[in-house]
Amino acid sequence: MTDIIIIGGGVIGLMTARELIRSGARVLILERQMIGRESSWAGGGILSPLYPWRAVEPILQLWLPSHAEYPKLAETLHRRTGIDPEWRKSGLLIADCENVHLAETWCESYGIAYERPDLARFRELEPAVQFMPSSPIFLPDIAQVRNPRLLRALQSELLADGVQISEHRTVTEIAVDRSKITHINAGNETYSADQYVITAGAWSGTMSDRFFFVPHLDVEPVKGQMIVFSAEPELLRHMVLSRDHYLIPRKDGKILAGSTLEHSGFDKSTTESARDELAEFAYTVLPALRACSIEKHWAGLRPGSPRGIPYIGRHPEIQNLHFNCGHFRNGFAMAPASARLLADLLFARTSELSPEPYSLTAEH
Ligand SMILES: Cc1cc2nc3c(=O)[nH]c(=O)nc-3n(C[C@H](O)[C@H](O)[C@H](O)COP(=O)(O)OP(=O)(O)OC[C@H]3O[C@@H](n4cnc5c(N)ncnc54)[C@H](O)[C@@H]3O)c2cc1C
Incomplete structure (x- = not known):
């Protein structure tokens, strides 16, 4: 039944x-x-x-309680199944915050911790990141999980x-x-x-x-392509976001670079141009990745709503x-x-x- x-x-x-x-x-x-x-x-x-x-308010209303719940959810799943979802508060370093005043006001009103790093602090947070940030903001409490x-x-x-x-x-x-x-x-x-x-x-x-x-x-399906590099742990310490693209460091050192936004129906094929675009972004942010191999390249279909x-x-x-x-x-x-x-x-x-x-x- x-x-x-x-x-x-x-x-x-x-x-x-x-x-x-x-x-x-x-x-x-x-x-x-x-x-x-x-x-x-x-x-x-x-x-x-x-x-x-x-993000619009209805998204925030679903995100805030989920954000609060994840540590316990991940801990429970790990304990009960022996599979570690690798929930990690690796922090989100946004390199190009276009409206700092808006971002600061938003963080304060939603109780989200933030820091406005100067260049020296930015380099301290991410020693291997070479590019010049424009108005960075650091959200130390933002976490990640390893989806699979x-x-x-x-x-x-x-x-x-x-x-x-x-x-x-x-x-x-x-x-x-x-x-x-x-x-x-x-x-x-x-x-x-x-x-x-x-x-x-x-x-x-x-x-x-x-x-x-x-x-x-x-x-509607909205295709997103990603690549992943094989790298050493701690080469990148935080998730880094710039121009709507990001790098995500995993616990074992792998670094994901994403992602594209493509309206091409249910086609899930990967393209060389997207791979080049993502690799170029990754090399600009973290030049040391030029020495690392791209291990995988894939695409998924987001369930896009307006x-x-x-x-x-x-x-x-x-x-x-x-x-x-x-x-x-x-x-x-x-x-x-x-x-x-x-x-x-x-x-x-x-x-x-x-x-x-x-x-x-x-x-x-
Ligand atoms: C490249 C990329 C990067 C992303 N990054 C992030 C991120 O960093 N953070 C974040 O929060 N989200 C991210 N997302 C979005 C996130 O992955 C999606 O919002 C989420 O996975 C949607 O989950 P879902 O269960 O609705 O869809 P899906 O995971 O697509 O699951 C739907 C399931 O329904 C099944 N199905 C379809 N039709 C039928 C049928 N007729 N009968 C039976 N089963 C059927 C499918 O096979 C599928 O398994 C990203 C997405 C992509 C593609």
């Missing part, structure tokens, strides 16, 4: 399942391929919007807690009768439950258009259908609070967050 079927096993589907089982629900996740191999695998794992003062590790830990914990996970199950049919989903088809199987949640990332918009027609959910505000809520006409999708560039940064809000709405509990900005009929 299944109470709730979740369609899509990325970070949002997994975190949603984690919240739903806390209330005793029996949950099944149906995933088209393998768990956590799409956008969630491809991402950088920075647990904050890139220039957080640019967090996903594996979540999957392992969910399995231990009795969640059923079926991989290689593409949902191809959703049957609706009198404003209720009666069953769905995936692979050669038919599944039914009391409630259904769609967490299909970049595919959520087309899925909604195909099966439910209205309302149209403005969720302003990055996710759709979290019940379908206006189909009583047993909820969505949690469209997290665009901040799916990891917002996942815990998004999952909690979804669970509150599904179980008709009072939520700490106002659900209106995320509703399926609100402007996103």
Whole structure:
């Protein structure tokens, strides 16, 4: 017996399942391929919007509680599964803060620690970074996770807690009768439950258009390419952001450089021009990387929504259908609070967050 079927096993589907089982629900996740191999695998794992003062309020309202929750979440997952998600408060050094006054005011009003390093302090923070920053600001409390590790830990914990996970199950049919989903088809199987949640990332918009027609959910794939260098630990100490590109140092020394923003449908191929662009950015910031090899180059499809505000809520006409999708560039940064809000709405509990900005009929 299944109470709730979740369609899509990325970070949002997994975190949603984690919240739903806390209330005793029996949950099944149906995933088209393998768990956590799409956008969630491809991402950088920075647990904050890139220039957080640019983010609209509904994003901040999901980010702030998630930011507070991550240390305990990572510790619990590590303890329970033996898989370390490598949550690390490596700090975000923003080299080109275009409006320092705005950034400082924002940090103060949201209680986010910051420092305005002069050039000597900037060099002290990052001795190997060579380029000249313009108005840098340092946010020491911003953390990162290693996406594949967090996903594996979540999957392992969910399995231990009795969640059923079926991989290689593409949902191809959703049957609706009198404003209720009666069953769905995936692979050669038919599944039914009391409630259904769609967490299909970049595919959520087309899925909604195909099966439910209205309302149209403005969720489009936005390709992001990344490269990773093999380097020694501590070559780079903090995450460094400049001109919307960033470097992320992992615990074992690997350094990620990202990312592109491309509107090219569901095409996930990588391009030489993007690789060159990311490598050039990385060499400008950290010339020592010229001596390091590029280990991998990949692309993922972000679930893009117009302003990055996710759709979290019940379908206006189909009583047993909820969505949690469209997290665009901040799916990891917002996942815990998004999952909690979804669970509150599904179980008709009072939520700490106002659900209106995320509703399926609100402007996103
Ligand atoms: C290059 C890049 C860098 C990023 N960096 C960051 C960052 O630093 N910080 C941050 O917070 N976010 C970042 N993101 C964004 C983040 O990765 C996404 O917001 C997040 O992963 C979205 O999670 P999701 O679960 O909604 O989507 P996904 O991870 O894409 O999961 C959706 C799942 O649904 C499945 N699915 C689709 N259709 C069906 C179907 N018909 N039946 C069954 N299953 C189906 C898919 O196979 C997929 O596994 C980045 C993304 C990219 C691409």
